[in-house]
Amino acid sequence: xKKVISGVGHGLLLVLLLSGAPGLAxxxxxxxxxLRALVRANADKDVSTLVRLMAHDADIVSYTIGGRKYVGWxxxxxxxxxxxxxxxRLEIPIITLKVWTRGEVAWFAMELDYIRYIGAGSDRRxxxxxxxxxxxxxxxxxxxxxxxxxxxxxxEVSPLAVPDPVPCxxxxxxxxxxxxxxxxxxxxxxxxxxxxxxxxxxxxxHGNGLYSWQSGR
Numbered sequence: 001x002k003k004v005i006s007g008v009g010h011g012l013l014l015v016l017l018l019s020g021a022p023g024l025a026x027x028x029x030x031x032x033x034x035l036r037a038l039v040r041a042n043a044d045k046d047v048s049t050l051v052r053l054m055a056h057d058a059d060i061v062s063y064t065i066g067g068r069k070y071v072g073w074x075x076x077x078x079x080x081x082x083x084x085x086x087x088x089r090l091e092i093p094i095i096t097l098k099v100w101t102r103g104e105v106a107w108f109a110m111e112l113d114y115i116r117y118i119g120a121g122s123d124r125r126x127x128x129x130x131x132x133x134x135x136x137x138x139x140x141x142x143x144x145x146x147x148x149x150x151x152x153x154x155x156e157v158s159p160l161a162v163p164d165p166v167p168c169x170x171x172x173x174x175x176x177x178x179x180x181x182x183x184x185x186x187x188x189x190x191x192x193x194x195x196x197x198x199x200x201x202x203x204x205x206h207g208n209g210l211y212s213w214q215s216g217r
Contacts, residue, residue: 031106031137032099034144039112043092045084051077055138055147064151065131088124089117104139111154130155 034053041049056073063069070076095111114129135149 029143030099031101031108031139031144032097034137034146035097035099035108035110036094038146039092039094043090045090047081047084050080053143053145055140055145057147060148062135062149062151065129065153083116087116087118088120091115091117106137106139106144107135108137109134129153 037049038053040046041053054073058072060073061069061071062076091113092115093113095113097108097110099106099108110133112131112133114131116127116129118125118127130153132152132154133149136147137144138147139145
């Protein structure tokens with residue numbers, strides 16, 4: 001399900017490792033750093049980082065919005081890649097993040113906004129999904145790895161007509177960690193509230209469709 005080690009972060013980590021500062025190096029690779037790196041990788045569509053920092057165990061079970069369940073890695077990876085192909089841009093600001101650690105296991109609670117953009121220029125559309133993430137990480141071979149997560153809306157989403165429970169589109173992800181964020185089937189009529197305007201939208205399962213304020217796609 002965001003995630004915040006950028007290229008600069010990797011460079012700093014390398015400097016710390018090469019300079020023989022084990023305490024600082026360890027601090028740079030804690031469970032919170034892994035989570036922030038995952039969120040950043042999700043926003044940047046950085047598949048290699050997501051692959052490295054998420055467990056691929058065949059029996060791992062994770063849940064996302066709309067009652068969607070993932071067992072193992074392949075299904076999640078397939079839907080994550082479909083989401084990356086669908087959107088033109090992602091922003092995933094972390095609002096709150098709390099991590100608890102005991103030995104080789106850590107668990108977390110995180111709130112974030114999953115902001116997806118489709119199209120470009122005057123046709124660009126934005127959708128904000130307010131999400132809550134909880135989950136577990138394990139330290140394996142000295143590196144913290146996300147092993148399981150549960151994702152839900154942190155505030156009520158107000159579609160005017162959406163099936164209950166919300167089905168996920170086939171091959172359509174719904175958001176990493178945060179995490180790699182997984183989008184449900186968005187088809188139906190929605191009431192959209194933005195900072196400076198509100199309007200209605202009739203969308204297909206990917207979030208494409210007609211918006212009342214622009215009378216077009």
